Amino acid sequence: MHSENPPPLASNDSRHERGLRALAEIDGEGGQKVVDALADIAPDFARYLVEFPFGDIYSRPGLATRDREIATIAALTALGHSAPQLEVHIQAGLNVGLSREEIVEVIMQMAVYSGFPTALNGLFAAKRVFAESSCETSHAK
């Protein structure tokens, strides 16, 4: 459940396959939902999303996947304009081994760099994701 390292790269592995694997590992269902939602409006964009962010960037060695999610949660909180993607990556952070506490710390710290309103909106996004995540856990019992 916890992954410190990016998925291993077979030398003749295609970017697309590598991207799909990374997307599934990191974003779980959230990533697939985005890909599906693009099918009728911009299917090629779904392919780019799999291949560049996930097949190229998240699959690189040199930074643990857990650390990559710290960076993404920080950036999306700071930018403040993309709540749906922030929610997907808060869930992704949980998927790859960040604790709830660590995620909350990252978001709180953004008060210093992009202001209190962005940190507040980030914390409320975390609250929604954690609530849904707890819900699923208790249903699964």
Next chain:
Amino acid sequence: MHSENPPPLASNDSRHERGLRALAEIDGEGGQKVVDALADIAPDFARYLVEFPFGDIYSRPGLATRDREIATIAALTALGHSAPQLEVHIQAGLNVGLSREEIVEVIMQMAVYSGFPTALNGLFAAKRVFAESSCETSHAK
């Protein structure tokens, strides 16, 4: 030189002393230069800078200092409007144990979240900081 954990908190430790210690450990000379530059225009702001970001936030347990710098470098690269502060925190990342490679990976990843121009400008900031840092290292021999 490498610190995975925030400085220990003595219970009767003042925010200001704690902040000065965290500032010195994390930002090194860069932090003190900013504090000095504020002396004649807004000395109270220098105090807030020591106390809130460093005495409150960076001194919190719950997230390693190294992880906090990943978050800060990501956010400042993504926001794209604060090159001097980004340079201070790239140096801070090196001070608290991030490798050059890890810093470059964080910045490159921002191409996905805030666009290629912010990542490019972040990489050129890293290039300046690394060059100066190498220079100091060789002078120190």
Next chain:
Amino acid sequence: MHSENPPPLASNDSRHERGLRALAEIDGEGGQKVVDALADIAPDFARYLVEFPFGDIYSRPGLATRDREIATIAALTALGHSAPQLEVHIQAGLNVGLSREEIVEVIMQMAVYSGFPTALNGLFAAKRVFAESSCETSHAK
């Protein structure tokens, strides 16, 4: 329905009349709804909106109205904070001769300049506008 050129300027044409004509041609009902919504809170702002963006800028020769909508859709997608105005201008793009495909291409391209989340949110805005637009077309039969 397709207009490569801004409306001709009669020399003694008032900015306000010219702006109303451009607003009607470009934004259609969407523009008038915005003007109406301002009536009780800031009626002078409705006048400025007609006169500066539409009476001055969109009425200038030197750039085709179609090209102006490419610029506006690109900017609103990249800024990422104004979904309602982006929707109005995606419809405006259709009104002045951009194809759905061209609009999707402009929005997808923003992944490079402002990141994948802004492009994704732009594509979902286009999906909503195109769905409503198809609906109206089939009702009109």
Next chain:
Amino acid sequence: MHSENPPPLASNDSRHERGLRALAEIDGEGGQKVVDALADIAPDFARYLVEFPFGDIYSRPGLATRDREIATIAALTALGHSAPQLEVHIQAGLNVGLSREEIVEVIMQMAVYSGFPTALNGLFAAKRVFAESSCETSHAK
């Protein structure tokens, strides 16, 4: 109801008490609601919110509270990504003595500095706050 000056500072007054007083005076119920909403996700952040923005910044002499709200409404309108906080501060502006007309003027002016879409979204936020505020006034009769 109208306050030109920040609350007086007793020399041995704690930041937290001073912050709570300023928060109550300025944001009224809106501020307390935010503090309450943080209780289960990040209670320490609620404390920072009381202490730094309100205990430190808004409690400073040197700028009237009314003038501080002009600055905040302007900034939140211009940034364009934090509608809930903008609404809280439009109400805060009314609480500390700005007239509806003055608030509308500040927001309209942002069309010049951050573009018409941010000004439009700010005006619609003001419309919502004013409507609710009128409602409460008439219920109170």
Next chain:
Amino acid sequence: MHSENPPPLASNDSRHERGLRALAEIDGEGGQKVVDALADIAPDFARYLVEFPFGDIYSRPGLATRDREIATIAALTALGHSAPQLEVHIQAGLNVGLSREEIVEVIMQMAVYSGFPTALNGLFAAKRVFAESSCETSHAK
């Protein structure tokens, strides 16, 4: 030197004349330099700059010119991407009656809404403007 009110509006006063008067009063030489710098690249834009921001917005009754500069300094500090325009408006603030202390307070407050880096860069802009302004004052003796 201090102006609480916008210039009086003669009913048959043209927007352009009114704008030039407001520009001269508020921005002083800084405004004229910008207009001159536009002469060879976009002379019509110089005209719009005089007419819309200054002839329309700053000339409106309903908000004192001093209050308008608080709003502008706040917004430009918070946006963080337009240092030259921020400097012009810090000087404009001094021209229309804000004290240095009030300007510094507005900028410091932005740490709360757009983060410490934007406030720091705003304070350094103020430092540059105040230094030049002191210099001119002592030369004028």
Next chain:
Amino acid sequence: MHSENPPPLASNDSRHERGLRALAEIDGEGGQKVVDALADIAPDFARYLVEFPFGDIYSRPGLATRDREIATIAALTALGHSAPQLEVHIQAGLNVGLSREEIVEVIMQMAVYSGFPTALNGLFAAKRVFAESSCETSHAK
């Protein structure tokens, strides 16, 4: 010199070759300089820059290269934080067939969507690029 259409896609053409061709056609020397500047800090990022923006996006049919540059110039002017990249794309706009007048119109229009300061800074970027471009033309004689 003027290209209404993206380069033709040979079916077995690699993304990298296609990207290099598009980069050379669109950005000219400016693009190669950026790639070279990345060689020692992040050579893989140079590869991504060639492959995703140029090999994938700019090489797509469905929008003329000229129209793509309108979108890019608009977005970079509006974002306001990436002057070096804006200059590269103003030159790119000239390379692919936009007239100086059209580029100036796109930038001016951004006053409506992201405010006058971003439009002013964009116009001054255009002034620098046009001056250098004229210089080269006269040297070439």
